Amino acid sequence: MVRNKILIVGLGLIGGSLAKAFKKCGYEIHAYDIDKSAIEKAICEGVVKERIDDLNETEDEYAFSFICVPVLESIPILGKLSSKIKNGIITDVGSTKTHICKYSIEHKIANFIGGHPMAGTEKIGYKYSFDELFNGAYYFITPTEMNRKEDIEKLKNLLQSIGCKVEEVDYVLHDKITAVISHLPHVVSAGLVNMLNSNEIYCKFAGGGFKDITRISSSSPKMWADISISNKNMLLELIDAYIELLKNFKTSLKSENYNEIFNYFEKAKIIRDTIVSDEK
Template sequence: MNISVKKIGVIGLGLIGGSIARALKRSDKNYIIKAWDKDKKNLEQGFEEKVIDEYIFSIKEGFFECDVIFLCIPVFAMKEILDELLISISPNCILTDVGSTKSDVVALINEMKVKNPFIGGHPLAGSEKSGFAASRANLFENAYYCLTPTENTDDEILKKLRDIVTDLGAIPIDMTPSEHDRVTAAISHVPHVIAASLVNLIDELDSPDNVMKTISAGGFKDLTRIASASPGLWAGICLSNREKILDTLLSFREGLKRFENDLESRNRKSIEEFFASAREIRNALSDGKNIFQKTYAITVDVDDRPGIIALIATALANKNINIKNIGILNSRETEEGALEIQFESEESRLQGLETLSRLGYQAKLKE
């Protein structure tokens, strides 16, 4: 099967939909992009900025030529949109969404007996801002983008969608809808619940003069930053992923209960092990270890000081060596740190190693 993708539809030209359109327009594939949004101003702005080629007022008629359509809308609005969309689109048009839960969407697609190929999608990127005005072409750069094929998904269709995700600048990851919802419950949804719970707890425990809120410092604010997210959005997400979130909360409560028991019994050894395990796992999160695709990385011994990343990045840019990812890797317990740099290919990695070594940096390949 030879699948050609030229015309792409975007339904919902907000932060995610607008960023998809911008990123695809920035690529070298000459995509033609059509868009619909309930806010006409978003469409007019997108057209004026040449982010989209055409804006659509009628979902029933406007997307009939599209090869792929991104459904950048909430799950609760999906059925109404699909009822109109499916009237006229080609039976070969690929449909994909961008929501943070997948099982409900797949269930809806099956319930509606949608004949078009559908693959759920979830870009693990976003912003505290919302709307088309906040969209940007680099929103997905080096971000993971989950695709959730089912047992009925055609391999060629999945490959084509993976190619488009790569054109966004993102890193595609395949997993089942159920696994996706289990993973996002643990790494995203429950952390939002915990952050909101901590903020509400401080409000309940605070004195009339608000001393807790007044002196809450960086650590507390960093930990609870995500509690500032949209209440309506997160209520919808939690209800959509209800079962997986409840399972994860049960595991979380069991862990808290074990800690509570250790604290009551003054079990210092277990308490230290609790924090040591968390520290080790947390530090490993920034190790750059990637089970989904091969990485081409080097490490550089540097002082952890302001400007060092920019200095090294500039040196590589001067040699036209493109960096995929870069960051300081250490636990902040020593003054010395290791800089890890990831490249797009083995050739770029070797060029980067040679360039930095010649400049006097202690660089080595990371296996």
């Protein structure tokens, strides 16, 4: 195992941004992607040293291997990597953690530690990646009892070196938190856009507020379909809770209960203003 070699599987927005950040810190990056053009571009830019053509031929030489593909693609890749990489740490960046962590426990992959950067954009692919994406961002890691303390420390140190604020959290709690703050909002955002139904007159006048609340609906459909399936149970519970909330608002509106309607908006304003004022 070579201390400064990192393997990135999936050189898109997140994999590319990690590659650029690690390269800046002096690591040598090797990469695998089904889309060879992304890797060729990264090699031309001097970000990636070598393209891996077949994961079944992976050498056990990487200090860290990052799986950065849509979440339903991650598990077969973890299966392949873990049969080859026995010394280095394998991690992922997927937006859901229960699925992959359970797989790692069932298959006794003790060198796998789940991870998830809480930073990103609605853009898709390597061309939108940038080295500062994770600087100052929270980054969840979801170690299990199988993991060695020194491996957890090594991963934390690596992530902190690119500016991440690392938070250790249980994988089930992770999926609950992200369902509330990320997965349900993406479902709602896409729903609001789908309400327009490509109607020209709506699209023409959809302005600032509409664009603010729906920016994230320009994200990768493949990525969000995978996340939805992978966090199905949490998401189903939250969709029910959200429907209930809308139903309550509907009841208040039907009866023109001014206080209830006012409270709906006031409560949201107070909570959101606190979140925004807490930002650095």
